Amino acid sequence: IFIKGLPPNITEAEFRKHFSAGNREITDVKLIPQRRIGYVGYKSAHDAAGAVKYFNRSYIRMSKISVETARPISDPASRKGHGGSCNLGAPGDHTAPRSASDHDANTKKRKREE
Numbered sequence: 356i357f358i359k360g361l362p363p364n365i366t367e368a369e370f371r372k373h374f375s376a377g378n379r380e381i382t383d384v385k386l387i388p389q390r391r392i393g394y395v396g397y398k399s400a401h402d403a404a405g406a407v408k409y410f411n412r413s414y415i416r417m418s419k420i421s422v423e424t425a426r427p428i429s430d431p432a433s434r435k436g437h438g439g440s441c442n443l444g445a446p447g448d449h450t451a452p453r454s455a456s457d458h459d460a461n462t463k464k465r466k467r468e469e
Contacts (some may be wrong), residue, residue, distance in 0.1 A: 356374075356394070356395050356397070356403050356406055356407055356410075356422055356423065356424055356425055357392070357393075357394055357422070357423050357424070357425040357426075358374075358392060358393045358394070358395065358410070358420055358421070358422050359391065359392045359420065359421050360391060360418055360419055360420045360421050361386075361388070361391045361392065361393055361415060361418060361420060362391075362415055362416045362417070362418040363388055363391055364388070365386070365388060365415065365416075367384060367386050369415075370384060370386050370393055370395075371384050371395075373415055374395045374406065374410065376409075377405070377406075377409065379397055379402045379405070379406055380397065380398040380402065381395060381396065381397060381398075382396040382397060382398055383395075383396040384396070391418075394425055403424065404424070406422070407422050407423060407424055410422040411423070
């Protein structure tokens with residue numbers, strides 16, 4: 356499972372202890388405290404699904420965590436914001452380019468009225 360929103364100073368032992376609650380058997384743990392994310396591997400997919408349901412939108416100390424099923428790196432749905440097309444609208448649906456006079460009027464600074 357994938358966890359985000361972790362406390363910045365959580366230790367791997369605390370992380371492992373928190374996610375083993377409910378007699379769930381953990382196989383592996385990967386903690387990235389700088390990014391406040393972590394991964395937990397469970398022995399069965401059933402345990403992982405139960406953990407997502409149980410821990411999602413819960414708290415560790417004062418941090419609200421978000422828990423979801425981890426996706427493989429090759430999953431195209433997990434590639435949000437990494438390259439791709441920035442033209443999400445209909446083809447040919449572009450705004451008209453600004454004229455030079457519009458650009459000059461917007462770049463001049465106005466004096467404050469006192």
